[in-house]
Amino acid sequence: MITVHHLNNSRSQRVLWLLEELGLEYDIQRYQRDPKTMLAPKELRAVHPLGKSPVITDNGLTIAESGAIIEYLVDTYGNGRFVAERGTPAYLKQRYWLHYAEGSAMPVLLLKLVAARIGATPMPFFARPIARKISSGLQGGYIDPQLETHLKYIEGELAATGWFAGNDFTIADVQMSFPLEAAAARGGMGSRFPAIGAFLERIHSRPAYGRALERGGEYALLR
Known part of the structure; x- marks a missing residue:
């Protein structure tokens, strides 16, 4: 099962969007920003050393960075959907x-x-x-x-x-x-x-x- 480590008001929202477009099942682990600093909580560092979102875990893999996550999802589960044809x-x-x-x-x-x-x-x-x-x-x-x-x-x-x-x-x-x-x-x-x-x-x-x-x-x- 894909788990999205989701920080409120962050880039991880577009990862949730792609997962919905692909029709995939997923869990959400929620994190809240510090209301004063607006930074991610330290708990995210237990998932990835940089302590930032988005991060997903799937089949023993931990993947960070929006672009890398998006490419992983369509490469693994997309079956050619939502990607342009290679070489074009x-x-x-x-x-x-x-x-x-x-x-x-x-x-x-x-x-x-x-x-x-x-x-x-x-x-x-x-x-x-x-x-x-x-x-x-x-x-x-x-x-x-x-x-x-x-x-x-x-x-x-x-x-x-x-x-x-x-x-x-x-x-x-x-x-x-x-x-x-x-x-x-x-x-x-x-x-x-x-x-x-x-x-x-x-x-x-x-x-x-x-x-x-x-x-x-x-x-x-x-x-």
């Missing part, structure tokens, strides 16, 4: 977006989150103006322009077919769901990126996505 341009795109999600998109979004917290963290009154200036400078001078570049790039890609790897839904779309949900929550996209907005609406309307939310529980990125 769509397959190359699928592989690209599996890496891009965490290698390029998420670092900018994490910087956005950290910079915002610099300005909002409780501190002595005399330090607040300095912290807010640092936060504003980071966001306005570097982070926001970088995020805008990424969102424009993604918008252009999605405008072609509505999916990330060819004309059909694939694991690339599962992997890219989290950074785009994070961007919608933190990046102030508004209505400037209609193809991204349509993509999010499309994946959120999938029955398997809804079932994953029911199983996974709180997922604040959708607020």
